[in-house]
Amino acid sequence: MQMDERKMRILRAIIDDYILTGVPVGSRTISRKYETSLSSATIRNEMSDLEELGFLDQPHVSAGRIPSAKAYRLYVDSMLQAGVIPNDSAESVLSHFSGKIHQMEDVIDHAARVLSSLTQYTAVVLSPKGTEPRLQTIQLVPVSAGSALVVIVTDQGVIRDSVIRISPDMDGDTLYAISRTLTDEMRGCTLTDACRKMPELIRRMEGNDEVLRGLYGYFSEGQRPRSPHVAVGGTSNMLSYPEYSDMDKARTFLSLMETHDKLADIIRGNGELAFTVRIGPETGVPEMVDCSIVTATYSTRGGQQGTIGVIGPTRMRYSRVISILNMMGHELTDMLTADEDGNPENRNERR
Amino acid sequence: MQMDERKMRILRAIIDDYILTGVPVGSRTISRKYETSLSSATIRNEMSDLEELGFLDQPHVSAGRIPSAKAYRLYVDSMLQAGVIPNDSAESVLSHFSGKIHQMEDVIDHAARVLSSLTQYTAVVLSPKGTEPRLQTIQLVPVSAGSALVVIVTDQGVIRDSVIRISPDMDGDTLYAISRTLTDEMRGCTLTDACRKMPELIRRMEGNDEVLRGLYGYFSEGQRPRSPHVAVGGTSNMLSYPEYSDMDKARTFLSLMETHDKLADIIRGNGELAFTVRIGPETGVPEMVDCSIVTATYSTRGGQQGTIGVIGPTRMRYSRVISILNMMGHELTDMLTADEDGNPENRNERR
């Protein structure tokens, strides 16, 4: 048996209807609402074929059919191929980002909130994670007698700051002098390099042992990868869908959304593809067999890639979600690669 | 009719049992499990009295009784008065904070997670919000040609950082010179003062207009109060309790937990009392009539007050929650008032 054009049309109608209603769809529904030229009996025969081909499942013998993961896969693939990415809510995305926000974490949190409210699903936004940054400037700023703030600027603009202990009789000028020497020595190094160079520097700059040792500890601590910032929005949206009317499922889902580390791994998924749609079992997470995950990436000035994703039931409104994610990704990229006046450096053409 | 000692004992038994089981308790249960010397009939009479006094409610005539908000109030008050704050999980609280964490936001997120996992309820932690900070050091750190990072140290140790635009031909030394002058001029000012002083400074330090104007905008932006950081943990815990088996209620609750601004207001509540227990209607939030909120405060080195809170069903295990919050508050205070080596400046005596 083969997939023909009519089967395809009927399958698409079934998926559309199921996405809309969430109820198993019967042959009569299709015959009335979609393929008015065919009778329910014909549709029934076709549906029976589609079931045999593995595109439809039947919860019970006397219920309608529901699309299988394989059907969604086909649906999404053909949709992507055709490039039918509607742009209905473009202004909406833009308008949500009108206020200027600058801090990275704020941007991420905000994005998650906007994304969830636009899609009505759960949104996850991951902060960028790139190659190991290289030091550009190191500066010590006096905080109080006996402590100083370490400010490290890297080529990726990522700034780590932490307070270290110093001798109480060091003044701002001394700290600045040390900062200059450090910057000259370390510019272009990665944190790993910096750690390696440190012992020698400590020998050379004797008298400032305390500060340098503090920095040393700081560098080595900074080496191990920091878990990226994860923002989740609209977890409660998920409860609106009947597939989560089961309390146990809902609880499992919610607690997964709370363990950010695991969630980050799931969303990041396999590699850093610009665009992925994972349907049901494809997510690889047992708890999410009846969820789909759509992700896109955005990038920052330093070329690091961040991820934005939407988690919804497998009967997700894929086209809408993909379109919104697409725009959102562009919007974030624009915002984060823009210079400080807000002029984008290389604005992506949109649509 | 009066409240006597026996009525009190029975009421306490009812509350204890209801907190444990969540099922309306009947006279026989009390007679068997708690007041073995009295028959169920006697208990029945007493319960009838307690209902008349407003301490008990009856869902239907043929069901057991459940404690009213008034009963919980009495229960909590008498418990607090007696000072019965068990210390059962002290080590547990401590052990969760063994790893050193320094960044304020990390501490807060971590605290929310620990608090929720210890109590099995939903935990909310608010970052401190204090008096207007006073400037201590202002320093400009070169980031790239044309931009610099502003680092501002205040007496509260709160460090705001943001990137401003500068003339591309300014080098590190020039920036340092400007930083010194600024620090000398501004030390001790609030942000409001700083804004006021700015125009005059711009006149005096001509040639550096661009930098100063950037700073000006930055100061005035920083003036308006930033919404405090809110960390929520264990929202899914709430779904384990039968009072939230109703999906609609659950959804309302969850979406409230997601709107951090509103949540912060609720948790912060009325004033900055060291300790509050709000039961059901006392929360003042219609959505939370069958929740209770217990909050405590912690403080940072700058004397600012942050809030930690636990939200649970009205039949919350108050004594346990109060004890955990108490310890947690102390622990946070210790950690945040400690100097950089981890030695507390003025360690609170514990228990």
Added chain:
DNA sequence: GGTTAGCACTCGATGGAGTTGAGTGCTAAC
């Protein structure tokens, strides 16, 4: 050969009747 009408059949959902059992209130006796 594809399409359609018709019909028997399946099975979850809905709703009413009956039963159970936990719990109460009341009364009379201790």
Added chain:
DNA sequence: GTTAGCACTCAACTCCATCGAGTGCTAACC
């Protein structure tokens, strides 16, 4: 004041009949 006993209430549960959406199959139709 306490208790035993009893009638009464009412949510929860089970059982059962009914309903209806939907299927599969067959025979007729174009």
